[in-house]
Structure formats: structure tokens, C-alpha cells
Amino acid sequence: MEIVLPVVIGSLYAMAIYMLLRRSLVKLLIGLGLLSHASNLLIFTAAGLTRSKAPVIPLAADQLRPPHADPLPQALILTAIVISFGVTAFALALAYRAYRSVNTDDLDQMKTTDA
Amino acid sequence: MIIFSVLAVFGLAFLAPPLCRLTKEKSGWWLAILPLALTVYFLSLLPGLARGQIQSISYLWSQELGLTFAFRADGLSLAFALLISGIGALVAVYAGGYFGTKVPIGRFYLWLFFFMASMLGVVFADHLILLFIFWELTSLSSFMLIGFEHDREEARAAAIQALLVTGSGGLVMLAGFVLLGQVGQTWELSTLFLRGEGVRASPLYLAIVILILIGAFTKSAQFPFHFWLPNAMQAPTPVSTYLHAATMVKAGVYLLARLSPVLGGSPIWLWAVGGIGAVTMVLGGVLALSQTDMKRLLAYSTISALGSLVMAIGIGSETALKAMVLFLLAHGLYKGTLFLVTGSVDHECGTRDVRELGGLGRLMPYTALGSTLAALSMAGVPLFFGFLAKEYLYEASYKAGALWLILAVLGALLNVWIALRVGIAPFWLAGSKEAELPKKPHEAPWSMTVGPLILGGLSLGLGAYPQILSSVLVSPALSAMAGKAVEVKLKAWHGINDILLLSLLTLGLGVVAFAIRNDLQRIAEQWTVPWGLDTLYRRSIDGLFRLASFQTRLLQHGYLRYYLITIVVAVVGITAGGLIRWGGGALPHLSLDLRFYELGIAIIIVLAGGMAILSRSRLGAVAALGVAGYGVASIYLLFGAPDLAMTQFLIESLTVILFVLAFYHLPNFAQLTPRRERLRDVIIAIVTGCLMTIFVFVASGIQIHPSISQFFVENALPLAHGRNIVNVILVDFRGLDTLGEITVLAIAGLGVFALLKLRIDQRSARAGKTTQTGRKGGDQ
Numbered sequence: 001m002e003i004v005l006p007v008v009i010g011s012l013y014a015m016a017i018y019m020l021l022r023r024s025l026v027k028l029l030i031g032l033g034l035l036s037h038a039s040n041l042l043i044f045t046a047a048g049l050t051r052s053k054a055p056v057i058p059l060a061a062d063q064l065r066p067p068h069a070d071p072l073p074q075a076l077i078l079t080a081i082v083i084s085f086g087v088t089a090f091a092l093a094l095a096y097r098a099y100r101s102v103n104t105d106d107l108d109q110m111k112t113t114d115a
Numbered sequence: 116m117i118i119f120s121v122l123a124v125f126g127l128a129f130l131a132p133p134l135c136r137l138t139k140e141k142s143g144w145w146l147a148i149l150p151l152a153l154t155v156y157f158l159s160l161l162p163g164l165a166r167g168q169i170q171s172i173s174y175l176w177s178q179e180l181g182l183t184f185a186f187r188a189d190g191l192s193l194a195f196a197l198l199i200s201g202i203g204a205l206v207a208v209y210a211g212g213y214f215g216t217k218v219p220i221g222r223f224y225l226w227l228f229f230f231m232a233s234m235l236g237v238v239f240a241d242h243l244i245l246l247f248i249f250w251e252l253t254s255l256s257s258f259m260l261i262g263f264e265h266d267r268e269e270a271r272a273a274a275i276q277a278l279l280v281t282g283s284g285g286l287v288m289l290a291g292f293v294l295l296g297q298v299g300q301t302w303e304l305s306t307l308f309l310r311g312e313g314v315r316a317s318p319l320y321l322a323i324v325i326l327i328l329i330g331a332f333t334k335s336a337q338f339p340f341h342f343w344l345p346n347a348m349q350a351p352t353p354v355s356t357y358l359h360a361a362t363m364v365k366a367g368v369y370l371l372a373r374l375s376p377v378l379g380g381s382p383i384w385l386w387a388v389g390g391i392g393a394v395t396m397v398l399g400g401v402l403a404l405s406q407t408d409m410k411r412l413l414a415y416s417t418i419s420a421l422g423s424l425v426m427a428i429g430i431g432s433e434t435a436l437k438a439m440v441l442f443l444l445a446h447g448l449y450k451g452t453l454f455l456v457t458g459s460v461d462h463e464c465g466t467r468d469v470r471e472l473g474g475l476g477r478l479m480p481y482t483a484l485g486s487t488l489a490a491l492s493m494a495g496v497p498l499f500f501g502f503l504a505k506e507y508l509y510e511a512s513y514k515a516g517a518l519w520l521i522l523a524v525l526g527a528l529l530n531v532w533i534a535l536r537v538g539i540a541p542f543w544l545a546g547s548k549e550a551e552l553p554k555k556p557h558e559a560p561w562s563m564t565v566g567p568l569i570l571g572g573l574s575l576g577l578g579a580y581p582q583i584l585s586s587v588l589v590s591p592a593l594s595a596m597a598g599k600a601v602e603v604k605l606k607a608w609h610g611i612n613d614i615l616l617l618s619l620l621t622l623g624l625g626v627v628a629f630a631i632r633n634d635l636q637r638i639a640e641q642w643t644v645p646w647g648l649d650t651l652y653r654r655s656i657d658g659l660f661r662l663a664s665f666q667t668r669l670l671q672h673g674y675l676r677y678y679l680i681t682i683v684v685a686v687v688g689i690t691a692g693g694l695i696r697w698g699g700g701a702l703p704h705l706s707l708d709l710r711f712y713e714l715g716i717a718i719i720i721v722l723a724g725g726m727a728i729l730s731r732s733r734l735g736a737v738a739a740l741g742v743a744g745y746g747v748a749s750i751y752l753l754f755g756a757p758d759l760a761m762t763q764f765l766i767e768s769l770t771v772i773l774f775v776l777a778f779y780h781l782p783n784f785a786q787l788t789p790r791r792e793r794l795r796d797v798i799i800a801i802v803t804g805c806l807m808t809i810f811v812f813v814a815s816g817i818q819i820h821p822s823i824s825q826f827f828v829e830n831a832l833p834l835a836h837g838r839n840i841v842n843v844i845l846v847d848f849r850g851l852d853t854l855g856e857i858t859v860l861a862i863a864g865l866g867v868f869a870l871l872k873l874r875i876d877q878r879s880a881r882a883g884k885t886t887q888t889g890r891k892g893g894d895q
Contacts, residue, residue, distance in 0.1 A: 005750075006807075007721075007808055010811070011804055012724055014804025017803050021680065022676075022787070022796075024784060024785065026778070027784065030740055034724055037720075041750070044756070051754060054755045055839075056839045059838070063828075064840070075845050077759055082766065089863060090866050096871070100780070104782075105782055108674065
């Protein structure tokens with residue numbers, strides 16, 4: 001899988017960047033979603049992939065015996081997923097409000113502060 | 116005690132505004148009490164100083180950096196301190212009468228005393244860095260005071276100019292101080308004093324001298340930095356008197372005098388300091404010829420006087436230093452007086468133009484008396500203090516060489532001319548008709564005459580009886596510069612000798628020059644060059660603004676996608692550069708262990724992503740985004756991260772729902788960008804994607820620091836009593852991070868709520884109504 005995932009990550013980045021460069025605000029938000037998938041996968045892969053068990057200490061044991069997955073990147077990604085949801089929610093609300101106020105979702109027309 | 120005198124004045128500065136509200140129009144008198152008390156205190160130190168007792172005190176500030184709050188009051192410091200506190204007290208009284216209660220006088224006194232404290236700090240500091248800090252504080256307060264009438268554009272421009280010139284000079288000086296501290300291996304001035312030999316022998320000596328001279332010359336308005344001083348006359352007259360005649364501009368002179376035992380005595384010192392001083396001395400006088408405003412005339416004569424002081428330090432002989440100390444005091448007294456008089460004349464007549472003024476002697480007798488005494492001192496009439504100072508200056512230049520003497524005579528001659536023009540003519544010569552003056556002149560209030568009278572009186576008294584100064588002040592000041600005890604005997608009358616004849620000749624020629632003043636002025640006006648350093652300064656400031664607006668237009672264009680392109684291209688460039696420098700190295704050993712369902716998931720993610728960007732339908736795009744997210748979640752599930760998978764499934768579903776809800780209110784996708792730009796974006800995107808792929812390949816094989824994961828694995832159960840290690844990290848080991856994350860979510864939630872519930876329509880409707888009524892009000 002180490003062969004394939006970097007390609008997946010690269011493709012996700014490419015697609016995210018393309019969408020971020022669109023003039024439509026909604027497309028930009030979709031790009032943001034793709035970007036967060038790409039970044040999370042990047043952290044996940046960079047720490048090393050393993051098919052072994054989750055980092056949970058079995059009830060019977062008093063410590064975790066290797067092999068097991070690395071818990072640290074998982075903690076980081078968990079935080080990132082939740083934060084990116086917050087960002088997406090806020091950005092969507094902002095897009096909604098902006099569209100209601102200036103009646104366009106074209107970023108070029110939102111250039112100036114005065115409507 | 117010395118340190119408390121500085122702190123007390125800082126305290127007074129901050130208490131001044133409430134005190135002014137309390138004492139109203141009498142505030143000048145009340146606020147002058149502390150400076151007056153300090154003057155008495157400094158005077159009380161003099162007898163001890165004559166016996167060789169030097170007050171010093173030092174508190175440790177930072178051991179590692181070698182910083183101390185070190186203060187020291189030797190003869191040189193006290194000579195300056197007496198000027199600062201004494202004239203400061205008189206200016207405080209004067210300002211009370213000058214401003215009345217029309218202006219926010221509390222703010223004025225705040226900065227005046229802030230300046231006074233900083234200036235006392237400059238002359239008492241025994242530590243280079245401490246001196247620098249106080250030095251910059253004087254520049255800052257000077258800025259605030261020049262721009263005191265901040266509603267006038269010229270005042271603001273002059274304030275900024277003074278700050279830029281003296282402030283940047285101060286920074287250059289700081290570099291010189293740092294070098295000096297390195298070479299001398301101490302920051303303490305009193306220790307540095309003993310290491311002059313080593314400093315002068317150092318290869319860095321030249322650099323130190325040049326850097327420090329730039330600092331001193333900018334502050335003391337020496338050529339070629341003199342141009343800020345006449346412009347600074349935009350300040351209210353009490354400020355010009357105090358900062359730009361009596362004290363602040365002398366800070367550079369003080370610094371040179373203070374450092375002359377360390378840096379002086381070399382040919383560079385003589386020619387750089389003495390030469391620039393002499394040029395400034397003559398230039399100041401020449402530039403004054405075309406002026407008619409009393410304040411500007413005085414400003415140029417101050418430049419000239421500062422030049423004389425600097426020249427004396429450059430010559431550096433014992434006589435020259437004696438002349439420097441005497442001239443310093445004499446100039447402080449007479450120039451302070453003349454500035455105050457100018458303020459009174461301006462205040463009472465409404466003009467400062469010497470061509471319009473005349474015959475004020477009868478109308479303003481006390482002011483006229485103070486002015487006359489000061490002008491005679493400035494002109495160097497025998498028995499006045501200025502005469503004494505000039506005698507020594509002549510003697511020193513005479514010994515130094517004919518060239519110095521000629522320049523000194525020329526400078527003095529021009530000052531006689533200025534003295535007559537500003538200090539004598541408006542009072543004792545008939546001017547143009549009185550009726551033409553903007554105001555009917557009468558004597559200024561008592562608070563505005565006491566200063567000129569005291570200072571003018573001292574100009575005569577100290578000149579007639581210089582003996583009282585010699586042992587208590589001049590000797591200690593000279594000893595401080597010479598490094599050994601120097602005995603000085605001052606006499607008012609030296610008998611008839613060459614120098615006296617030269618003095619009389621100067622006076623005579625000065626009177627002649629005054630008689631033909633109108634012709635001189637015409638000639639000088641023809642000489643005036645259209646360009647100068649002031650113009651250069653203005654050009655460079657304009658250029659700076661143009662550069663700023665040019666680069667703002669270039670970089671802050673307002674197109675989001677170009678900002679993003681800049682960021683992406685920069686990141687790609689830097690990362691690619693890093694990868695190339697790293698040079699490939701050994702690529703990590705990649706396991707080819709691949710299962711078919713994993714490959715399937717990978718393909719689904721990429722296809723779903725592709726659909727998300729290509730779909731014309733919004734719902735299709737969002738659904739595809741969701742599929743990609745589910746794919747990512749499946750990868751988490753397969754590689755030992757069930758918590759992640761769970762969260763991702765949940766969040767992805769919520770995201771899709773949110774998108775769909777929002778789309779209900781948003782417009783359809785539209786093709787907005789032309790084909791060529793899309794192609795460009797595709798190229799940027801593909802390059803970035805390829806780079807990221809390579810980056811991940813490389814990064815997965817590199818481990819720079821040992822992982823800290825093992826710590827969490829081992830301690831999750833014993834320390835945090837949890838079995839799910841990911842959860843333990845989130846809620847226990849890194850609990851504070853999670854708290855931050857929750858806070859972010861809470862704020863985002865509040866933001867969403869506000870964005871959805873805010874009634875923009877109603878508010879803008881109300882705002883529109885108010886603008887309408889406002890407009891209606893304007894029409895009526």
C-alpha cells in the first residue's frame with residue numbers, strides 16, 4: 001500500500017489545488033474538503049502504515065504488545081478532522097451569508113469591501 | 116539621589132495632566148517647583164565636586180547582558196544638568212503664560228517633563244546602552260513636542276523629519292556604541308574612560324568614530340544633518356527654547372565631550388569633529404543671512420553655535436575645552452533668553468518678522484531688558500558671559516592655527532549680526548509703523564518676563580564675576596574631560612591683547628554688517644540654492660511612499676486565487692528546492708505488499724475526487740466528495756485506526772448534509788474562468804500533486820527525531836488509567852490541546868449562528884434611513 005497511497009495523496013492535492021483556484025466560492029469549499037482529506041492521509045502515511053491492531057490495550061493485559069499502530073498520528077488526525085469540519089461549517093455559513101448580501105458567489109466580484 | 120532626580124521628573128511628567136486640571140492657570144508656577152528644587156540640589160553638589168567627590172550609583176539590571184542602571188554625576192554631567200533643570204524651570208513657568216488655558220496644557224507638560232527626565236538621564240547615564248535609551252527617549256519627546264499643534268500639517272511634517280533624522284542617527288550611534296563596548300570590553304563610561312589607549316589602537320577605531328559621530332551630528336544639527344533644526348521651529352516657542360536651543364541639541368555635544376578622552380586626540384578626530392564643527396559654525400551664520408523670521412534666525416544661529424562647540428571639542432586642547440564649557444553655559448543662557456523673548460514678541464505682536472517689528476522697547480520694557488542683555492552677551496560685548504566664552508574660543512583657535520581662527524571670527528561675526536537683528540533692533544530701532552502689527556503690543560505677563568530677566572541677568576552677572584564659576588563648575592567639568600584635576604582661574608578682564616582687539620574688530624564688523632543688512636539679505640537670497648538636503652530628504656520620503664503604494668498595488672491586488680497561486684508556487688518551489696538539495700539519497704525500502712481491495716479503495720478515492728471536480732451538478736460534486744471521504748475512512752479502518760474511521764464516517768456524513776443544506780440557498784455552478792486560465796491552474800495543480808507524491812515517498816523513509824509515541828503507549832495505563840491510547844492522548848496527555856480544539860469549534864458554532872441569524876436586511880434598511888435623514892439635515 002505504501003506504493004499506492006502517495007499517488008492517492010498527490011492526486012487529492014492536485015484536485016484540491018485546482019478547486020481552490022476556481023472563482024466560484026462553492027467550488028473553493030469543495031477544494032477545501034479535498035485538501036483536508038489529502039493532508040490527513042499525508043500525516044497517516046508519513047508515520048508508517050501497518051495492518052496490525054489498533055493501539056488499544058486489551059482488558060486482560062496491562063500493556064500493549066507490538067506490533068500495533070502508532071497512536072500519535074491518529075490523535076493528530078482526529079483533531080484535524082474535527083477542526084476541518086468546523087472550518088467547513090463556518091465557511092458554508094459565510095458563503096450563504098455573502099451570497100445573500102452581494103448576490104454573487106464569484107470571488108472576483110467580492111474584491112472590494114463596498115457592495 | 117541622582118537616579119531619584121531622574122525618576123522624580125518622570126513621575127512629574129505623568130502627574131502633570133491631573134495637576135494642571137487642579138491648578139488651572141497657575142499650573143506653570145506649581146510645576147516649576149520640582150525643576151527648581153533639582154537645580155538647587157545640583158548646585159549643592161558643586162562644592163563636594165570641587166573637592167573631588169563624584170556621586171555615582173549603580174543597580175544591576177541583567178548580569179548576563181552586562182547591563183546596569185549606572186548613574187554618575189561628574190562636573191561635565193552637572194554643567195549640563197544645571198542647564199536642563201534651571202532653564203527647564205523657567206520654561207515651565209513661561210509656558211504657563213504662553214499657552215494660557217486654551218490648549219491642552221497637561222499634555223504639553225507631560226512631554227516637556229518626559230523630555231527633561233530623559234535628558235537628565237542622558238547626561239547622568241554611566242552606561243552606553245542606558246545612555247542610548249535615554250537618547251532615543253529625548254528624540255521621541257522631541258517628536259511629540261514639535262508636533263504639539265498636530266492639526267497643522269507643517270508641524271506634523273517637521274516632527275516626523277526631526278524624528279527620522281535624529282532617530283536614525285541614534286540607531287547608527289547604537290552600532291558605534293556596540294563596537295565601542297566590544298573593543299573597550301565594558302559598557303561603563305567611567306571604565307571606558309581609562310581604556311582610551313586601547314580603543315584608539317583598535318582596527319575598529321575608525322568605524323566607531325564615524326558611527327558615533329553620525330549619531331552626535333544628527334542630534335546636534337551638524338552639517339550635513341542641520342536641516343531639521345530650522346524646520347523644528349514649527350514647535351511652540353517654549354519647546355524651541357528648551358529643546359532646540361538650550362538642551363536637546365546639546366546632547367550630541369555632550370556625547371562628544373564625554374567620549375573625547377576615549378576617542379579624541381587623533382588626526383581623524385581633529386578633522387572630522389573640528390572640521391565639521393567649523394563648517395557648521397560658518398554655514399549656520401551664512402544661511403541666517405536671508406532669514407527674516409526671528410525664530411528661524413535664532414535656529415540658524417543655534418546651528419552655528421553648536422558648530423562652535425563641536426569645533427572646540429575637535430580641537431581638544433585644554434583652552435578649547437574650557438571655551439567649550441563656557442560657551443555651552445553662555446549660549447544656553449543667552450539663546451534661551453532670546454527664544455523666550457521671541458515667543459513673547461510673537462505672543463504680543465502677532466508676528467515674528469524682523470522687518471515689521473520695531474520700537475518695542477517702550478511698550479515691553481522688561482522683555483526688552485532681558486533681550487538686550489542676552490543680545491549683548493551673544494554679540495560678545497566685554498563684561499558679558501558671551502564675551503568670556505568667545506575670548507577662550509578665539510584663544511583656542513589661535514593656538515590651533517590660522518584657519519581655525521579665521522573661521523571662528525567669521526562665525527562670531529555672523530552671530531553679532533544675528534544678535535543685533537533679533538535681540539536689539541525690534542526693541543530699540545523704529546520699525547515699520549506700529550499700526551500695521553497684527554496686534555497692539557503691550558508687556559507680556561509676569562510669568563513670561565521672569566525667565567528672560569533671570570537668564571539675561573545671569574548673562575551679565577556670570578560674565579562680570581566668572582570667578583564664582585571657575586572652581587565649582589568649570590574646573591570639575593574640565594577635569595572630567597581631561598581625566599586629571601584641572602585648575603581654572605577665570606577673569607572677566609584679560610587686559611588689552613591681540614585677542615581682545617580681535618573681539619572688538621568682530622563687534623565692529625558685525626555692526627557694519629547690520630547696517631547693510633538689507634543688501635546682505637538681497638545677496639543671500641540670490642545665493643539660495645533651489646536644491647538642498649531638505650529637498651533630498653523630501654524626495655526620498657516621497658519616493659518611499661511611492662514605493663510603498665507601488666508594492667501594495669502589486670502584492671495586495673485583492674484576487675483570492677492569485678494570493679493562493681503565490682502561496683502554492685512558493686511552497687512548491689521551496690519544497691522542490693529542499694528535495695533537490697537533499698539529492699534523492701537512498702529511497703526508502705518500499706514494501707510491495709498490496710491487497711486488491713486496498714487498491715480498489717485507492718482507485719475509488721481518486722475517481723470520486725475526479726468526479727467532485729468535474730461534475731457540473733452541485734449535488735453530484737458533493738456526493739463524490741462524500742465518497743472520497745468514506746474511502747479515506749476505509750483506509751483508516753484497514754490500517755489500525757478504528758477511531759479515525761469512526762470519526763471520519765460521521766463527520767463526512769455531516770459535511771455532505773451541510774453542503775446540501777447550503778446549496779439550497781446558493782447559485783448553480785457556473786463556468787467562470789476562460790480556458791487558458793483553467794489550463795494554467797491544471798498545470799499548477801498537477802505539478803503540486805506530483806511534488807506531494809514524491810514528498811510522501813521521501814518523507815515516509817526519514818525519521819529525524821525519535822518518535823515519542825512509545826512514551827504514550829507505555830504510560831497510558833499506569834499514568835492515565837485508560838486503555839484506548841489515542842483517546843488517552845486526546846483527553847489526558849494533550850488535554851489542553853483538545854480544550855483549544857473545542858474552543859475553536861464553539862467559536863465556529865457561534866460564528867455560524869451569527870451568520871445565519873443576523874438580520875442584515877433590517878439593519879441595512881435602518882442604516883439607509885439614517886443616511887437619508889442625515890442627507891436631509893445637510894440639505895436644510
